Amino acid sequence: xxxxxxxxxxxxxxxxxxxxxxxxxxxxxxxxxxxxxxxxxxxxxxxxxxxxxxxxxxxxxxxxxxxxxxxxxxxxxxxxxxxxxxxxxxxxxxxxxxxxxxxxxxxxxxxxxxxxxxxxxxxxxxxxxxxxxxxxxxxxxxxxxxxxxxxxxxxxxxxxxxxxxxxxxxxxxxxxxxxxxxxxxxxxxxxxxxxxxxxxxxxxxxxxxxxxxxxxxxxxxxxxxxxxxxxxxxxxxxxxxxxxxxxxxxxxxxxxxxxxxxxxxxxxxxxxxxxxxxxxxxxxxxxxxxxxxxxxxxxxxxxxxxxxxxxxxxxxxxxxxxxxxxxxxxxxxxxxxxxxxxxxxxxxxxxxxxx
Numbered sequence: 001x002x003x004x005x006x007x008x009x010x011x012x013x014x015x016x017x018x019x020x021x022x023x024x025x026x027x028x029x030x031x032x033x034x035x036x037x038x039x040x041x042x043x044x045x046x047x048x049x050x051x052x053x054x055x056x057x058x059x060x061x062x063x064x065x066x067x068x069x070x071x072x073x074x075x076x077x078x079x080x081x082x083x084x085x086x087x088x089x090x091x092x093x094x095x096x097x098x099x100x101x102x103x104x105x106x107x108x109x110x111x112x113x114x115x116x117x118x119x120x121x122x123x124x125x126x127x128x129x130x131x132x133x134x135x136x137x138x139x140x141x142x143x144x145x146x147x148x149x150x151x152x153x154x155x156x157x158x159x160x161x162x163x164x165x166x167x168x169x170x171x172x173x174x175x176x177x178x179x180x181x182x183x184x185x186x187x188x189x190x191x192x193x194x195x196x197x198x199x200x201x202x203x204x205x206x207x208x209x210x211x212x213x214x215x216x217x218x219x220x221x222x223x224x225x226x227x228x229x230x231x232x233x234x235x236x237x238x239x240x241x242x243x244x245x246x247x248x249x250x251x252x253x254x255x256x257x258x259x260x261x262x263x264x265x266x267x268x269x270x271x272x273x274x275x276x277x278x279x280x281x282x283x284x285x286x287x288x289x290x291x292x293x294x295x296x297x298x299x300x301x302x303x304x305x306x307x308x309x310x311x312x313x314x315x316x317x318x319x320x321x322x323x324x325x326x327x328x329x330x331x332x333x334x335x336x337x338x339x340x341x342x343x344x345x346x347x348x349x350x351x352x353x354x355x
Contacts, residue, residue, distance in 0.1 A: 009057035015200045027208035042178030047201040076271035081125040091124045098183025108173035112165040131157040195251025260353040281325035284351045294340045
């Protein structure tokens with residue numbers, strides 16, 4: 001079942017960094033925006049603005065979204081442009097304001113040469129935004145405290161009243177500096193490994209270097225119970241000490257993939273559909289029955305069926321998500337089975353890595 005826009009906004013809110021260090025590194029490519037101190041203050045203010053924006057989406061009764069496609073119920077991946085086009089449109093507008101706009105000399109406004117630049121070519125979405133949706137986006141941003149002078153968006157179409165357009169945020173003018181920095185980062189530093197930089201206010205990418213995994217993991221698991229956070233931190237560190245590889249893919253859907261050579265061992269996932277979870281594609285469970293016997297009954301039943309597509313194996317008539325592996329939620333009850341799960345993964349890894 002598709003998650004509502006309000007649920008998506010709540011999820012996005014949790015992806016915002018809970019704590020931003022006072023002194024985080026900023027690459028020289030951003031120095032033409034402002035000095036480092038003002039950029040840092042701006043990023044703090046932008047994070048607070050995005051938090052408020054998601055709050056508005058959670059409480060606003062306006063039926064903004066008209067999804068083109070629903071994510072598969074077992075999928076950890078979500079396409080914002082397809083499933084939540086309004087959030088995608090907002091990302092386009094904010095990115096283009098920051099990317100194509102010029103900060104005023106007083107740094108309290110962004111000047112934009114044309115209304116066409118709101119939806120100019122960008123790396124967020126290639127989907128064409130209808131005029132009615134453009135006006136809808138600007139009205140929403142205005143409701144969130146952004147003042148837009150030089151364009152009439154009260155009707156169904158945007159109408160320029162003078163040029164250049166002036167965008168301001170009186171509540172915290174420095175936010176515009178942060179917006180510009182995050183927009184430039186979104187455009188130039190987004191990659192297959194790092195997505196949705198602006199929507200997540202991912203300040204780490206401003207250093208323009210490989211992101212440290214452990215602090216990133218700490219931010220992502222911050223909403224979980226303390227005991228679960230400690231388990232995940234220690235489990236990750238154990239695998240790093242043993243010399244295994246960890247590839248990270250960070251965005252609206254996040255995964256940490258742990259490898260022995262080219263063999264994937266297990267994953268940590270964070271997604272809208274499935275929350276925080278561990279996934280393991282265990283194919284050797286018959287070789288350690290004593291370990292499996294210590295797992296909860298519901299998991300033993302899944303293991304008995306086997307890893308793989310239930311439809312292809314003739315177990316179900318429709319997709320059962322079996323090809324994605326065995327998924328274990330990192331919820332409040334996880335610690336009751338954590339030792340058994342840890343032993344299971346370690347046993348599977350032992351067999352996989354000695355081949």
